[in-house]
Amino acid sequence: MxxxxxxxxxxxxxxxxxxxxxxxxxxxxxxxxxxxxxxxxxxxxxxxxxxxxxxxxxxxxxxxxxxxxxxxxxxxxxxxxxxxxxxxxxxxxxxxxxxxxxxxxxxxxxxxxxxxxxxxxxxxxxxxxxxxxxxxxSAIAALTARHRTSLTRVARPVHLTTGRRLAEEGVTADDMVIMLDARCAFDGLDDYDIYWGAYLGTPDEILVAGPVAEVGERIKELRAQARASKGWIMDTYLLRRR
The missing domain is CATH 3.40.1010.10 (Tetrapyrrole methylase, N-terminal domain)
Structure with missing residues (x-):
């Protein structure tokens, strides 16, 4: 065999x-x-x-x-x-x-x-x-480690989904992990904090964290610049309702 x-x-x-x-x-x-x-x-x-x-x-x-x-x-x-x-x-x-x-x-x-x-x-x-x-x-484990935060909170679920589904369905939990979000579907979720990372673990790693209202535009700019520079991007982020 x-x-x-x-x-x-x-x-x-x-x-x-x-x-x-x-x-x-x-x-x-x-x-x-x-x-x-x-x-x-x-x-x-x-x-x-x-x-x-x-x-x-x-x-x-x-x-x-x-x-x-x-x-x-x-x-x-x-x-x-x-x-x-x-x-x-x-x-x-x-x-x-x-x-x-x-x-x-x-x-x-x-x-x-x-x-x-x-x-x-x-x-x-x-x-x-x-x-x-x-x-x-996983990218999720690398993300939470780099941001020095935990994936879960006491007695609360975590929803793992994609950027496409978040854009179509909206938020479905207080804590959500989003994979590969080309649409930047976090835009406007101002009652959430975001822990975002791209190219995790590589020399090109990019990390941003903070309230979506304060860092959302910065993430969109960095994502667009990185995508244009390398021709591809893999990013992951944790959304957490404050």
């Missing part, structure tokens, strides 16, 4: 790698990497760095171009499912061609595989393999 590891590598800092992840990388024969284009080459570069530092030779690295996803359609769910199907086909081809029986292959996942990532959902579409998941430091 072919063994597949889904390894969480943290939010961007090479030191986020856990001892369990280090051992998993060392046990891998073939690493599968997806190239998302020149703009996001930093994401591939970090993976190469971690493999070089922790893998045991001989090993192989197999790279392929990530299928494009239609980001213009209003049928968001259907577009995501189609993209996952095409990813699954690509994964199957890579595994069939590069991984022999009894060997171990690995996917290095940004953050934590169980938090806002599609790798596990894609692998579910493939025939049975022995799949193991190694958790990692």
């Amino acid at each position: 072919k063994r597949l590891l889904v390894i969480g590598i943290g939010a961007g800092d090479p030191d986020h790698l856990t001892l369990q992840a280090v051992k998993a990388i060392a046990a891998t024969d073939v690493f599968f990497l997806l190239d998302k284009g020149e703009e996001k080459h930093d994401l591939v570069r970090l993976r190469h760095q971690l493999i070089e530092e922790h893998a045991r030779r001989p090993y192989r690295i197999v790279e392929a171009r990530d299928p494009e996803r239609d980001r213009t359609t209003s049928a968001y769910t259907e577009a995501v499912e189609d993209w996952r199907d095409r990813r699954a086909t690509l994964y199957q081809q890579m595994i069939d061609e590069a991984l022999a029986d009894e060997q171990t292959g690995a996917f290095l996942v940004w953050g934590d595989p169980g938090v806002y990532d599609s790798t596990l959902a894609v692998l579910e579409r493939l025939p049975d393999y022995k799949i193991e998941v190694i958790p990692g430091i």
Whole structure:
């Protein structure tokens, strides 16, 4: 049987790698990497760095171009499912061609595989393999650590959602974690504090915290500048009603 590891590598800092992840990388024969284009080459570069530092030779690295996803359609769910199907086909081809029986292959996942990532959902579409998941430091954990605050408050729930859903539905809890908010849907939520971070754990990390009424415009400016400069942005924030 072919063994597949889904390894969480943290939010961007090479030191986020856990001892369990280090051992998993060392046990891998073939690493599968997806190239998302020149703009996001930093994401591939970090993976190469971690493999070089922790893998045991001989090993192989197999790279392929990530299928494009239609980001213009209003049928968001259907577009995501189609993209996952095409990813699954690509994964199957890579595994069939590069991984022999009894060997171990690995996917290095940004953050934590169980938090806002599609790798596990894609692998579910493939025939049975022995799949193991190694958790990692998520962007949420990195965010709260960098802002020196806790994710939860006593006897209060936390809602994890996306910028798109916040824009469409409005606030749904006193404490909310928002992932990837291109719309800056926090705008106008003046009774909330915001703890915002982009490129968490990397040399390009940006952090802003304070009442939305006071720092919201600054976050929008920084986000637009960073997006224009790098060509991509990954940001996360915690909204907390005062």
